[in-house]
Amino acid sequence: SYELTQPRSVSVALGQTATITCGGNNIETKNVHWYQQKPGQAPALVLYRDSNRPSGIPERFSGSNSGSTATLTISRAQAGDEADYYCQVWHSGNVFGGGTQLTVL
Amino acid sequence: QVQLHQSGPGLVKPSQTLSVTCAISGDSVTSNSAAWNWIRQSPSRGLEWLGRAYYRSKWYTEFAPSVKSRIIINADTSENQLSLRLNSVTPEDTAVYYCAKQNDEIDVWGQGTMVIVSS
Numbered sequence: 001s002y003e004l005t006q007p008r009s010v011s012v013a014l015g016q017t018a019t020i021t022c023g024g025n026n027i028e029t030k031n032v033h034w035y036q037q038k039p040g041q042a043p044a045l046v047l048y049r050d051s052n053r054p055s056g057i058p059e060r061f062s063g064s065n066s067g068s069t070a071t072l073t074i075s076r077a078q079a080g081d082e083a084d085y086y087c088q089v090w091h092s093g094n095v096f097g098g099g100t101q102l103t104v105l
Numbered sequence: 106q107v108q109l110h111q112s113g114p115g116l117v118k119p120s121q122t123l124s125v126t127c128a129i130s131g132d133s134v135t136s137n138s139a140a141w142n143w144i145r146q147s148p149s150r151g152l153e154w155l156g157r158a159y160y161r162s163k164w165y166t167e168f169a170p171s172v173k174s175r176i177i178i179n180a181d182t183s184e185n186q187l188s189l190r191l192n193s194v195t196p197e198d199t200a201v202y203y204c205a206k207q208n209d210e211i212d213v214w215g216q217g218t219m220v221i222v223s224s
Contacts, residue, residue, distance in 0.1 A: 031209055031210075033210040048209065048210035049210065054212065088152075088211065094157075096154065
């Protein structure tokens with residue numbers, strides 16, 4: 001089976017840049033999607049196919065995917081960005097990372 | 106826009122069958138580009154994909170190995186809805202269950218249905 005590894009938590013100062021990683025074997029060969037989940041809500045797509053933003057997602061959200069690590073970067077972090085973030089790929093089924101809790105200090 | 110509205114009982118007894126329904130609006134369950142997923146989330150297991158159904162001139166289903174022997178996903182074209190049945194549940198099946206629409210990415214999620222397995 002395929003596994004995605006994320007840090008359990010990341011902290012960022014207000015207005016600074018947060019980086020959330022997603023590790024997987026040769027992940028660069030896969031399309032990586034990122035979801036944001038706030039308490040009591042369903043996950044919501046924030047990036048698709050590594051670095052594409054759905055309509056309504058600010059340019060502060062960007063992504064990359066190289067080697068064995070995909071990265072979600074949130075620039076100029078805001079209090080409203082506090083959430084859990086999950087990466088996801090398709091590998092004989094949908095595979096999700098364990099999630100990263102982002103705290104904005 | 107596409108919306109998914111879920112319904113189903115919140116409490117199921119061990120060994121019984123869990124059932125959740127997902128009503129689709131703004132798209133068709135027979136869409137040739139979408140796949141309709143069931144995903145669950147629990148503190149112990151995180152986000153866990155259970156399976157999906159999709160229509161490409163005929164119906165296809167794919168299931169996670171962990172539940173393959175217990176899961177049924179049906180599409181009701183007359184009601185434009187998707188259903189999940191999970192048999193022989195145990196307390197380990199306690200989770201929030203989501204239906205979700207997928208092209209490549211999962212771009213629409215239902216609101217979630219909390220299901221507790223308890224006697």
